[in-house]
Amino acid sequence: MPMILLDCDKDIPERQRHIYLKAPGESTKDFLPIANVATIPGTLSERGCAFCGAKLVIGGVVKDAIQMIHGPVGCAYDTWHTKRYPSDNGHVPLKYVWSTDMKESHIVFGGEKRLEQSINEAFDAMPHMKRMFLYTTCPTALIGDDVKAVSKKVMQERPDVDIFTVECPGFSGVSQSKGHHVLNIGWVDQKVGSVEPEIKSPYTINFIGDYNIQGDTQLLQTYWDRLGIQVIAHFTGNANYDELRSMHRAKLSVVNCARSAGYIANELKKRYGIPRLDIDTWGFNYMAEGIRKVCAFFGIEERGEALIAEEYAKWKPKLDWYKERLKGKKMAIWTGGPRLWHWTKSVEDDMGIEVVAMSSKFGHEEDFEKVVARGREGTYYIDDANELEFFEILENIKPDIIFTGPRVGELVKKLHIPYINGHAYHNGPYMGFQGFVNMARDIYNATHSPLLGLAATDIRRTAKAKLALKEVA
């Protein structure tokens, strides 16, 4: 099957290169959606900006750092209270955000003084916080404020603080993906190697590309603890700033989200010789396989097998209960990128669910190589889908459940299709064995809700039918 031109795209035919319907016998050599290119203006795409890729996705998760956003107040306001990453220090990342609240005079005369003052105020207001992520935004990048010089000056005056600068305005790149990249490379350049960790185990890893969504990191940490593996740094779920500075001392980089954080794993390999191991942490088969790989690397296979056996005994019967009831359900995944290839086969193998359409906001072509290889035939693979395309695809595939964000979730509710929050989960965590049971439970509950059937009932027709019955009687 060639690439698909949807009816709603007849006026923007270039969209055909982004939508692929997989036919039997085809491989990624034949067809692959074009990805990571600029969105057509006015298409109602789902994409965010590079700044959010840096701040909201990665940097903002770090639990002991001030998040100083140098720009107008909106960039701070909008990337606050929109994610669900708890932390074990009282959920600081959920509670606070900082902005230099740029005004017109700072645009005209430069905002460096304002920035310096705001940084000092922030450290003074919360004296227990000694670390800071400092981000530029569209206007401060356009006027060319030298944020590195300001942060250097503050660090000289306050020797106990450390500041990391992220220069990634919202207009850079085509999506949030650019922000992931800038933050990854910046962190390796500026900060890795500047703190020495305390080594407590012969088995040390960095766990990269997991943001503790509803406690994912904390659940997986219980596995590493049981395996006797020391996590030098979580990039960046529930992470401390200083543990991330000591990533150079791990023996292995274990990567979950390759899209948002594969870059830092590659740099750690290049600069410090730390091997990179990619695993999937959603799903029973995948999680077990990941644990086996990590344990094989350290030669502690029997510990891994013991843990897997224990977890299977505890959780597999619960998963199977759901699998029996979810078999054949059709699912659409409308998320960022990597979850497409993390989930498509794991929900099929572990829950019997068929993934029939997938759209990625910011995935690259290498993400599509993975997802098309892992995904089913007869399934749509879409890059940067927009709203009208979404409606048309839904009409074609009629899914039973959609994994997407809350806004799109509100939209599909009107179409009587349940959604699960594919970014922040409904009732997670979803990673690991227990997590995948949570995910199966949420899918089961969503697809078995009595409300959807009630929504489809037209009481006027029912009344008419009743009347007809009465007349017959």
Next chain:
Amino acid sequence: MSCEMTEVRAPEVNAHVKERAGTINPMLDCQPAGAQFAGIGIQDCIPLVHGGQGCCMFVRLLFAQHFKENFDIASTSLHEDSAVFGGTKRIEEGVMVLAKRYPQLRVIPVITTCSTEVIGDDIEGTINLCNQALKREFPERDIYLVPVHTPSFKGSHVSGYDEAVKALVKTLAKKGEPTGKLNLFPGWVNPGDVILLKSYLSQMGVDGTIFMDTEDFDSPMLPDKSINTHGRTTVEDLQNSANACGSIAMARYEGASAAKHLENAFSVPQILTASPYGIRNTDRLLQSISDLTGQPIPDSLVKERGIALDAMADLAHMFFANKKVAIYGHADLVFGLAQFCMELEMEPALLLIGDDNTRYKKDPRIKELKETAAFDMEIVLNADLWDLEKRIKDKTVELDLIMGHSKGRYIAIDANIPMVRVGFPTFDRAGLYRKPLIGYRGAMELAETIANTLFAHMEYTKNREWILNTW
């Protein structure tokens, strides 16, 4: 017999601007967010935000968090090349793509952001070019493009909303036959408020147009799967705003400038009323409607007022008297709720207003509060939520209640102070967009919500007082 006089210090009402330069936990979003809120209130309208994709994507999420609905807003998806060479081509492309793919589309507000204002894109000139292109491509359609200048480094989402309502009225209003209708600019309110306002108009026999009519921001799941989540204010409504018998602006900083414009440009008489929170402010609104239309206030509203007073009297001096309250958010809401609290014998001791509008200082409601407050009151202008948190942590204010939007929820949770969610956004309580705060019914229901919040807090956190709320 000697009589010792203790000198009683007169209560102070102290209004001042936040002392820090930077912001910790902002109270309000930036201007383009407010402009987008005005835009989605119009039927057959998709706002086009000229800036980075985040400026629109996150605001759509914010509206979804608050209303639990999806709203269509487009972006010009500005990138590096536009930052260097200008981004007007992306407006042209965006407008044409929207027009082609959405055949019902009639209005596109073109909303600027910080980046495109810094770059200096010529919005008006680009709109002229777009108009020519639209005429060529769609000679049978009228699509109205409205320039809305909302650089994020000025004001807040409050001024952005005001700017957009004004721009829409300015661009679309045109002189025609008098309609006899009344324009109402309710400000940044919820669907529940709009529905209540409509009910008041209908009870008074007044034909009114609400800018913007957001009733359907609370929209149903229907058997035919149709989606009706959109504004109800039409192009014709906006055009005829120039031909109304009068305008009532219910929020000084949210839509009042549009009413002012209609008075200046089309001689439509306007009345700026106090935002109708509480009994007295609602009286003022209804009397203003009556003044402009000549319609009397009906018995049904006298009864509703009486029921509200009856319910509030049950609560006021037994439970509310002398309770210290902090209120934060939009100026019109905060001042209005402060007046409402005082009707209930509460003491709004701390008011926080979240942007740098210099007009707030001269707001007549501050003068009124100064004249009537029998307790110390601090009003912080250009405030952030740290101003509230810090005062609680330092114990410079002892609070019994916090009223504000959900972005400040952690302050109340951490300090274990009862909180009633009001304003925008309220994403951590169910269904608040449906509940009116304005009018007699809004006042009554809000008073009851406050009471029930305090009661629940007493029952779960105090030792003795839990028995008191049986009366």
